[in-house]
Amino acid sequence: MDKRKIVKIVAKKNGMSQKDVTMVFDEIFSTMLEGLKEEGHVGVLGFGSFNVKKCAVRHRYVLSTQKVVLYPENKKVIFRVAKQFKFKADGVGEE
Amino acid sequence: MDKRKIVKIVAKKNGMSQKDVTMVFDEIFSTMLEGLKEEGHVGVLGFGSFNVKKCAVRHRYVLSTQKVVLYPENKKVIFRVAKQFKFKADGVGEE
Numbered sequence: 742m743d744k745r746k747i748v749k750i751v752a753k754k755n756g757m758s759q760k761d762v763t764m765v766f767d768e769i770f771s772t773m774l775e776g777l778k779e780e781g782h783v784g785v786l787g788f789g790s791f792n793v794k795k796c797a798v799r800h801r802y803v804l805s806t807q808k809v810v811l812y813p814e815n816k817k818v819i820f821r822v823a824k825q826f827k828f829k830a831d832g833v834g835e836e
Numbered sequence: 837m838d839k840r841k842i843v844k845i846v847a848k849k850n851g852m853s854q855k856d857v858t859m860v861f862d863e864i865f866s867t868m869l870e871g872l873k874e875e876g877h878v879g880v881l882g883f884g885s886f887n888v889k890k891c892a893v894r895h896r897y898v899l900s901t902q903k904v905v906l907y908p909e910n911k912k913v914i915f916r917v918a919k920q921f922k923f924k925a926d927g928v929g930e931e
Contacts, residue, residue: 742871742878751863765860768846770883776837783837788865789913818884820915 777818789822872913884917 744766752762773791776783781793799812839861847857868886871878876888894907 742868742875744879744881747864747867747871747878747880750867751860754863755859757860762860764850765846765852765857766864767882768849769842769861769864770880772842772845773837774883776842780837783842784839785842785865786839787862788869791915818915818917820886820913822913 785823787823789820792819792821793817794819880918882918884915887914887916888912889914 744763748759748762748766751757751766752759755762773783773785777791777793782790784790793816796812796815796817798814801810801812802808803810839858843854843857843861846852846861847854850857868878868880872886872888877886879885888911891907891910891912893909896905896907897903898905
């Protein structure tokens, strides 16, 4: 499912134009990115939470080249899906 | 940053009521959850992609209880932030 499909569904459900929904959609996700930049955490109740995590410098020895490769310090975004949205083994559902 | 703050910022930028933005916000994320349930993949251009990943059955030996614990097959949501939103070591920024 991509952005276009999401916008189409939301516009139909809310009786809004796809143009308006796209505008709000883009604004929501750019605001969330700003939130990650500034606060390092964004929480969406009922969906999940995003956290920026620091990854320390890492050294890896590459067998093929017999050299040590240095991975600089880095940050990544960790996403945790909302608790009530547990994935059951037999399928995906809500508890 | 939580949902209330995001809605406030988006409503202000778009000149919409917080009520309307909240409605669209909720609809977007419930549609995304539906997309994850049905298709196992949701991609938001410029923000990131969500994929449902299957985790096989795992057995763990717990030292303290000296028992083997079985973790049933499970699924989890993996999030990958958009490429252009690389996190630089010194801060969080766009390349």
